[in-house]
Amino acid sequence: MSTIAETPPRGQAPRRMRIDGWRWGGRIFLVFMLLYTALPMAWMLITSIKSGFAAMQFPPQWWPDQPTLASYQKLLDPQNSVGQDFLRFFWNSLFVSTATTVLSVIVAVPAAYAFSRFTFPGRNFLFFTVLLRNMFPAVIFLVPLFILMRAIGLVNTHGSLVLTYLTFGLPLAIWLLKGFYDNIPVQLEQAARIDGATRFQAFILIVMPLSTPGIIATAIYSFIGAWNEYIYAYTFLSKNEQLTLPVGIQRFFSENTTDFPGLMAASFMMSVPVVVLFLVLQRYFVRALTEGAVKH
């Protein structure tokens, strides 16, 4: 009996070969993609612990003869001018990104809830206009927004960036969260209201905890978007003490010849908050993006 089961019919053999071929092709492709994304980061890390001289050598040192943390020390030292600048840029970025994140959650949560639960005049139109903004490349708005910011006196303030990043991040945040609220049965709120909660309490006590993954995903998304943004920060800010990390790093190091280990150390430290944030919260992030697809 088992011999019959173990011997596949003749016709099936070539098909299995073909499936294996695809599988190996897929694996090779994935390995290639992995190297493509991971190698630059690895090289960034390796370069950041080289000395300035070692970084320029050719053929390159795959692993530095004398690894050093000098670049990191220099960047994190508040006593020298390089460190002062870097730390200031870092705090600027942190401030802009955190403000963007907090505001976008504050705006997106009620907006998404309203789009999901209420019918009001202009609902579809408003929802479409929310999305409309994302259908154009960001650069298109650069000059108009700059003129606008100048008119309302926000050029050279962090407020101009926070406002701009909000307009970028909000549409997706509202979309993502609306999907979340759509998936929460309205009967839960009704039950809560009958059980003695006000409409607002029902939202805070029942709906909000259920949408935590969505809110976290939204927050990560806004934070990363604001943290990494370059072109608007470059355009809206000109004073050195206001610059955010992406602009600051670029400007700073082009001025001080090209200190590659320093640049790489700064880049690495710039990626740390995002990576840490993502690692800690990725569980929620993945859940947020797949929720609704397989629920119920």
Next chain:
Amino acid sequence: MAHVVLKDLVKTYGGFKAVNEVSLTVNDGEFVALVGPSGCGKTTTLNLIAGLIPITSGDIVIGDQVVNDLDPKDRDIAMVFQNYALYPQKSVYMNLAFPLQMRKLPKAEIDKKVREAARVLDMTQLLERKPRELSGGQQQRVALGRALVRDPAVFLMDEPLSNLDAKLRVQMRSEIKRFHQDLKATIVYVTHDQLEAVTMADRMAVMNGGYLQQYDSPAQVFAHPANMFVASFVGSPAMSLIPLEASTANGDTVLKSAEGWSLQLSQRNARKAQSATTRKIVLGARHSTIKLHKSAVPGAIPAKAYTVEPTGDVTFVQALLSGAIVNISVSPNIAVKPDEQIWLEFDQERMHLFDGETEMALEAA
């Protein structure tokens, strides 16, 4: 506990009237079923009582208070939902405690009441579980527990059994009935299943198209349906409705079929037929009131068997008569074959006559 009064209740959505001047009284401690096909307005009516949607006009009274503009939380009601609506992030214990926490009861009292409710519903061992770790029947029980833990004035139940499998449904049906008997609770129960309404309710309100069709005890609704809709909706298999035409010849009233046969009416039924606004009369008969003969009998009407459905202790025969399907139940030892010639005898005492125009039941003048 309290009584509930609906007075000329109306709910419109744009131009659509979902609930149309519904008036009914639910007495203190009474179990009332709102029953009707989907879209008949029964769930909307329940949501209006709960205060989950605003009423368009009319009045709702719970206890002695007009609650038209009160929030759900201030109406002293509890509701069991079709999908149970258990809070998924909370344990069973916290689900039961939530209504009490919202009313700011002291912790010790909450604990006492939750454990008492859990004991009554036999789920003490489930208190620490999350709703998703429970079976459908257990979830249903938690939903019931969350409703009764607070001792509300009125229980509202929106198709609480329809998500359960058939066997569990029958079991929970008797549990809810028992629950009503023990608590003397005022219950408004929405269902599309007339059998649930008939078996559980003290009175049933049959709704269709947003209108209240009839409001009476199940026995009365069954024996004296107010109109053709109620007649066909309540009872299974449905009452057979045969469209006929009344005519009077030398003192006798007969119902004539387009197929050529005619049925002579008893004096009482003749008076009923004469009270109609039209000559068109619809004859209604339940399966058990029709006698099936395998040979011609005086007064019996010839028909052809259409399908035969044995169910074990009774066999249902469908026959085509005057374009309508007629259900007859016969003893299983009577063998009937499809397309066989049969004769049907209607019970004059237990037949129903309806006005062909207004569709209302006809009464003897």
